[in-house]
Amino acid sequence: MTDFFSVVGKQRACRSFTDEPVTDTLVEQLLEAATHAPSAENTQPWVFVVVRDPETRARIGGITAAAWAGVGSEFSRPRLAAGLFADVERGATGGVSEAPVLVVVAADTTNCVEAALAASIFPAIQNLLLAANAAGLGSALTTLPTFAGDLSAILDLPGHIRPIAVVPIGHPAGPLGPPRRVPVAEKTHRERFGDRW
Numbered sequence: 001m002t003d004f005f006s007v008v009g010k011q012r013a014c015r016s017f018t019d020e021p022v023t024d025t026l027v028e029q030l031l032e033a034a035t036h037a038p039s040a041e042n043t044q045p046w047v048f049v050v051v052r053d054p055e056t057r058a059r060i061g062g063i064t065a066a067a068w069a070g071v072g073s074e075f076s077r078p079r080l081a082a083g084l085f086a087d088v089e090r091g092a093t094g095g096v097s098e099a100p101v102l103v104v105v106a107a108d109t110t111n112c113v114e115a116a117l118a119a120s121i122f123p124a125i126q127n128l129l130l131a132a133n134a135a136g137l138g139s140a141l142t143t144l145p146t147f148a149g150d151l152s153a154i155l156d157l158p159g160h161i162r163p164i165a166v167v168p169i170g171h172p173a174g175p176l177g178p179p180r181r182v183p184v185a186e187k188t189h190r191e192r193f194g195d196r197w
């Protein structure tokens, strides 16, 4: 395991995986980290569905590709840099669903106020991404599969469990390179807006 700052400093979305397996023990360790996230009123509304079955992964891959072909691609093309667009497209058209493990992260809508529901799920997802990275695995936060097609039907999710994201986990097929980020000084103000850091 590596130290926190080196883990967070190389966090990237991974959208292409080898078929090297990831054990249940390791998946559970990552989920343990996810559940240490904060949530409104400590409601812990997260629900995880760990998908390994190739047929189910292919079905999730199918609805992801359909969402991409439907509106995702057209919406994203003018918004994303060419390299990121190609990367997201690769993920949406098979790269993500080929990961040996897909963790579908859902929200229990019955135990958390609606206004705080998504905000009580994404910190857990971030913990999951960082934990995977610390364990030497690749992962990504993807929401495309939740937009179109029927993720709930594929997974038999009851009506009160809302899918929020699909996180592929596996060994990266290649190096991810450094993250591209705007420097802190360009995003930070001192005391009041306008007084640069």
Ligand SMILES: Cc1cc2nc3c(=O)[nH]c(=O)nc-3n(C[C@H](O)[C@H](O)[C@H](O)COP(=O)(O)O)c2cc1C
Pocket: 011, 012, 013, 014, 015, 084, 087, 088, 091, 092, 140, 141, 142, 143, 144, 145, 179, 180
């Ligand atoms: C709310 C949210 C939704 C996202 N949905 C997708 C998605 O559906 N597919 C995908 O490939 N990446 C998705 N991403 C990942 C972003 O594209 C990625 O984090 C961003 O481009 C930064 O890239 P990096 O993590 O490689 O540095 C999503 C990220 C967030 C925060």
